[in-house]
Amino acid sequence: MTAPSSIDPARFLSEQLEQASPDLLRQMLTTFINTLMSAEADAVCGAGYGERTAERTNVRNGYRHRDFDTRAGTLDVAIPKLRSGSYFPDWLLERRRRAERALTTVVATCYLLGVSTRRMEKLVESLGITRLSKSQVSEMARDLDGQVADFRHRPLDAGPYTFVAADALVLKVREGGRVVGVHALVATGVNADGHREILGLQVTSAEDGAGWLAFFRDLTARGLTGVQLVTSDAHAGLVVAIGATLPGAAWQRCRTHYAANLMAVCPKASRLSRVSWKLRWRSPA
Structure with a gap:
């Protein structure tokens, strides 16, 4: 997603x-x-x-x-x-x-x-x-x-990047005289100084496993190391690419995407508002 x-x-x-x-x-x-x-x-x-x-x-x-x-x-x-x-x-x-x-x-x-x-x-x-x-x-x-x-294309030399978040943005661009949809793959990480840093961005024709694999291979070739946790949606190709390029890194599903997936299959009358969902999510059991 x-x-x-x-x-x-x-x-x-x-x-x-x-x-x-x-x-x-x-x-x-x-x-x-x-x-x-x-x-x-x-x-x-x-x-x-x-x-x-x-x-x-x-x-x-x-x-x-x-x-x-x-x-x-x-x-x-x-x-x-x-x-x-x-x-x-x-x-x-x-x-x-x-x-x-x-x-x-x-x-x-x-x-x-x-x-x-x-x-x-x-x-x-x-x-x-x-x-x-x-x-x-x-x-x-x-x-x-x-x-x-x-x-x-800069080297990623401010690591280790302990935490990494990955996602894709859907864009409309003009190509060959017509408007087409593309996907911008984005990765953000936390560097050794504790600051967030945009690690990379690539535009692909589709969000598939091959695109995510090439994206993460580029990040590791530029010096992405020390990753312990990657947060993303549950896109199958993305999860496989993380496992193939960042061995030893744990993966966690983004709770915002998870909530959106849940609401997509629920009737509107049964959906929680955004505020109510956040309050219930954060409240102690």
């Missing part, structure tokens, strides 16, 4: 990145914000950094640093300075809550689905920036795409 279809994948990944990998989110936000400001400053100057053209109207002149407080921590953003006049990212520092939400969402979406020029254009437009060229947007997309790829 997969997660409910009502889950917003970008929001889910955004929350996971905020809670489980604050260092990653801070790094990606800082790089993306600085790249966006640099591109906008180039647009104001009429030419790229270090480029000599007849269309240039101004020149870059270093940076001034300013703290930007976010839910992922305080970021050190480098605001470009100009030789004549000034540049100030009012879209970021005067509407910071809106900007932070938009930036965090696009980072999570890029992590989940990859980076595209069209997605970058939509983000830039949502922030009220209209001066960037197609080439600048493409360059920003390539920069962020590289960061996402590095994180998704």
Whole structure:
């Protein structure tokens, strides 16, 4: 059984990145914000950094640093300075809550689905920036795409990962001119420092045993070790993949999925409300 279809994948990944990998989110936000400001400053100057053209109207002149407080921590953003006049990212520092939400969402979406020029254009437009060229947007997309790829293939060297949770999200994507359903396999673990960490994410055409086996083999090849307990739903292929790749690790069925399975076969009149179910589950015998 997969997660409910009502889950917003970008929001889910955004929350996971905020809670489980604050260092990653801070790094990606800082790089993306600085790249966006640099591109906008180039647009104001009429030419790229270090480029000599007849269309240039101004020149870059270093940076001034300013703290930007976010839910992922305080970021050190480098605001470009100009030789004549000034540049100030009012879209970021005067509407910071809106900007932070938009930036965090696009980072999570890029992590989940990859980076595209069209997605970058939509983000830039949502922030009220209209001066960037197609080439600048493409360059920003390539920069962020590289960061996402590095994180998704990084070695898992913060182990042992004692506890691991695995699940799948059902997504709708456009492929070959039509909308198809895919499954995003996600694993989250608790590292040696006691912090949650997103271990991996892979998109497959179906949630089957072969997909889960390849997913866990990739995690172990990247360094997943020391696992003592894996929590997931009761998908047969997933349970088999856990046993094949993590020998010695115990498996426990997720109680949220178990409750959903129970309610799916019960008449509506016999179902407990979510609150009542939680109270009865936690009450002593």
